[in-house]
Amino acid sequence: MQKKKILIIDDDPDILFSLQILLEDVGYAVETSDNDDGLRGPHDALPHLILLDLLLSGRDGSEITRQLKSQEQTRHIPIIMFSAHPSAGKLVLAAGADDFLPKPFERAELLARIACYI
Amino acid sequence: MPIPAKKATASPDPEEILRESEQRFRLMSDTAPVMIWMSGTTTLCTYFNKVWLDFTGRTMEQELGNGWAEGVHPDDFERCLTIYTTSFDQRKPFSMEYRIRRYDGVYRWILDNGVPRFTPNGAFAGYIGSGIDITELKEANQRKDEFISMASHELKTPVTSIKTFTQALSYRFQKQGDEECLRILSRMDAQLDKLTKLISDLLDIAKIQTGKLTLREEAFALDELVVEIVDMLQGTTRHQLLLEQRAPVLVFGDQDRIGQVLINLLTNAIMYSPQADKVAICLEKEQGNVVVSVQDFGIGIAEDQIEKIFEQFYQAADPLEKTYPGLGIGLYISSEIIKQHHGRIWVQSKKGAGSTFMFCLPVYEESSRDLD
Numbered sequence: 001m002q003k004k005k006i007l008i009i010d011d012d013p014d015i016l017f018s019l020q021i022l023l024e025d026v027g028y029a030v031e032t033s034d035n036d037d038g039l040r041g042p043h044d045a046l047p048h049l050i051l052l053d054l055l056l057s058g059r060d061g062s063e064i065t066r067q068l069k070s071q072e073q074t075r076h077i078p079i080i081m082f083s084a085h086p087s088a089g090k091l092v093l094a095a096g097a098d099d100f101l102p103k104p105f106e107r108a109e110l111l112a113r114i115a116c117y118i
Numbered sequence: 119m120p121i122p123a124k125k126a127t128a129s130p131d132p133e134e135i136l137r138e139s140e141q142r143f144r145l146m147s148d149t150a151p152v153m154i155w156m157s158g159t160t161t162l163c164t165y166f167n168k169v170w171l172d173f174t175g176r177t178m179e180q181e182l183g184n185g186w187a188e189g190v191h192p193d194d195f196e197r198c199l200t201i202y203t204t205s206f207d208q209r210k211p212f213s214m215e216y217r218i219r220r221y222d223g224v225y226r227w228i229l230d231n232g233v234p235r236f237t238p239n240g241a242f243a244g245y246i247g248s249g250i251d252i253t254e255l256k257e258a259n260q261r262k263d264e265f266i267s268m269a270s271h272e273l274k275t276p277v278t279s280i281k282t283f284t285q286a287l288s289y290r291f292q293k294q295g296d297e298e299c300l301r302i303l304s305r306m307d308a309q310l311d312k313l314t315k316l317i318s319d320l321l322d323i324a325k326i327q328t329g330k331l332t333l334r335e336e337a338f339a340l341d342e343l344v345v346e347i348v349d350m351l352q353g354t355t356r357h358q359l360l361l362e363q364r365a366p367v368l369v370f371g372d373q374d375r376i377g378q379v380l381i382n383l384l385t386n387a388i389m390y391s392p393q394a395d396k397v398a399i400c401l402e403k404e405q406g407n408v409v410v411s412v413q414d415f416g417i418g419i420a421e422d423q424i425e426k427i428f429e430q431f432y433q434a435a436d437p438l439e440k441t442y443p444g445l446g447i448g449l450y451i452s453s454e455i456i457k458q459h460h461g462r463i464w465v466q467s468k469k470g471a472g473s474t475f476m477f478c479l480p481v482y483e484e485s486s487r488d489l490d
Contacts, residue, residue, distance in 0.1 A: 018279045022285060103275070
């Protein structure tokens, strides 16, 4: 069975690296990036789920969410946003994200949430 | 020829007294370094002092009536007018912040306080108010808020990756059955949780100091919040968290922050009663207030320590017992939260027999009307 692919977008390389190990260990295929460039490719290269930080280097992650949710080819991809701000939940949901997780993550909760969508 | 006798003790001329009083008021009003205004029994303004007129660069005639409102920032206009007219209708004092255009065209933030005034026989006579320029203060608070946001993000970022690495390693060692490494990693994870909580607590303290501790204000069901938090915490402890009494009331305030207080009191109750097996929680409605109590059957607090317990950085440290971990900020933050909600927090305790922490909050008006 083909592995489910998760794209993680964050500006901290160690957050990307640590999440990649954690998720690959339980059988997901993982791509990491600090921006949304990888989402302009062909449909079969698109991820099954996106983990996206609210605050990227000086850039607003929720703008990316809004854009992805408004485009035909990416609208269907579930987006879980995260932030160090515990009360950013309402904000990210308003931007169109499917779910929110506060940083730092609990492994069990992260995996459970992802499993809800893919 | 008889000289007409001068009246020995001339009764003071009422008009003279009035003139003098008026003069005294004008002098005080025009020299005090605040902006002063008055309105009559309709909401129309009848007076502005020299400081106000100098500030706006307008004349008395331009500002009178509703003229002053022309200088209010368009984004603040609605809110400003609503607060003014609602308070006016209820003859209640008000305090509001809004931007007003200065003589040079720059909008400045004003803190405006108005109080109703009454004639000696109790008739409503209008409002009198004063304002000061708080722009600098507001800008400083704004900068502090932005710093706090960034600091939160910056501090939690390295903690996030370390914690994720730790949990990823735990999974790998678990598959290999390495108990020793699992134990080490579990301690690391617990310490990281503590670090995360400390960061949040320190930032809460910074927020307290800029008065930004409570964010949302809304009416909510307190007993439902208590049930939610008890359910959430029950899964983390073998102590029985018993909700012994409920009171279906609404309170007004920040639900997240009151929740934070409940979590703080409950986790303390659990932590300071390692030998006990339960914590009792009660809600009781009492004359317009609701009292929440959290009782533990643990080590208790010595009488001479009770006053200090809500201070910053206080920590239980009985030399005969283990020092209980923590920065000692939890109760301080909780007491600030309750204070900001116009409530009170206190404790009854006996060393060796446990403690009952209690806080009260005003019941939200509408709810008590429904219950009657």
